[in-house]
Amino acid sequence: MLNRSTWLYPLLGVGGFLLVWQISASLNLTRLPGPLSLWTNERTRELLLYSFYDRGGLDKGLFWQTMASLGRVAQGYFLAALVGISAGITVGLSPALNRAFDPLFQFLRMVAPLAWVPIALVIFQKNQPAAIFVIFITAIWPILINTAEGVRQIPQDYRNVALVLQMSKGRFFTKVLIPSALPYIFTGLRISIGLAWLAIIAAEIVMSGIVGIGFFIWDSYQQNYLSDIILAVLWIGAVGLLLDRAMAWLQSRLTPGQ
Numbered sequence: 001m002l003n004r005s006t007w008l009y010p011l012l013g014v015g016g017f018l019l020v021w022q023i024s025a026s027l028n029l030t031r032l033p034g035p036l037s038l039w040t041n042e043r044t045r046e047l048l049l050y051s052f053y054d055r056g057g058l059d060k061g062l063f064w065q066t067m068a069s070l071g072r073v074a075q076g077y078f079l080a081a082l083v084g085i086s087a088g089i090t091v092g093l094s095p096a097l098n099r100a101f102d103p104l105f106q107f108l109r110m111v112a113p114l115a116w117v118p119i120a121l122v123i124f125q126k127n128q129p130a131a132i133f134v135i136f137i138t139a140i141w142p143i144l145i146n147t148a149e150g151v152r153q154i155p156q157d158y159r160n161v162a163l164v165l166q167m168s169k170g171r172f173f174t175k176v177l178i179p180s181a182l183p184y185i186f187t188g189l190r191i192s193i194g195l196a197w198l199a200i201i202a203a204e205i206v207m208s209g210i211v212g213i214g215f216f217i218w219d220s221y222q223q224n225y226l227s228d229i230i231l232a233v234l235w236i237g238a239v240g241l242l243l244d245r246a247m248a249w250l251q252s253r254l255t256p257g258q
Contacts, residue, residue, distance in 0.1 A: 076196060113202050131203045
């Protein structure tokens with residue numbers, strides 16, 4: 001049975017925040033509409049209740065906007081995980097490669113996602129592959145750096161045992177390296193899934209004419225639908241939280257002893 005504090009305090013915190021927000025909006029202390037506008041505004045209420053509508057083109061409900069964004073995230077994130085884990089293991093096993101490339105990795109990971117958008121558009125000339133590239137280049141660095149660190153942190157005793165038992169490279173990889181580095185790998189994966197979700201929202205706001213929750217926010221702003229923007233922001237936060245919790249659940253299943 002859940003302890004009452006596990007749900008009561010978060011409920012009080014969220015409720016208090018919404019109450020202060022609504023009071024501020026009612027007293028005109030802020031130009032943003034209050035959270036009640038999500039229901040009192042007819043257009044926003046319809047978006048909330050009928051998120052599965054599809055009238056063709058860019059006129060789609062929040063569900064389809066979100067699925068379009070998540071599709072791009074899945075492609076870019078999968079590529080980032082594949083390349084990041086492979087490169088991280090390679091760099092982690094070679095001190096020379098680590099010394100050579102770690103400054104470059106640290107430099108590139110500091111570049112904001114939006115800075116990659118014009119570069120991606122120049123390279124690919126199309127919004128869809130450019131958006132996937134922005135996700136990839138944003139998400140890869142935490143995965144790569146954490147994987148490399150996990151490999152470097154393998155206890156020397158484990159390496160010595162592998163030498164004594166004359167383990168093959170394949171057996172060392174599956175029995176020693178991956179199990180030891182897996183917690184670090186998942187740390188990078190969990191950080192990157194949040195960054196990937198943030199990156200696609202930012203990229204879609206800049207890239208016009210593509211279905212996605214980011215473009216939905218920009219379109220709502222241009223038409224002065226403030227309640228729609230607030231709904232989309234709350235929606236984005238909820239989806240991001242679900243992605244993080246899903247990755248945490250997967251980590252607990254695959255690394256139960258950590």
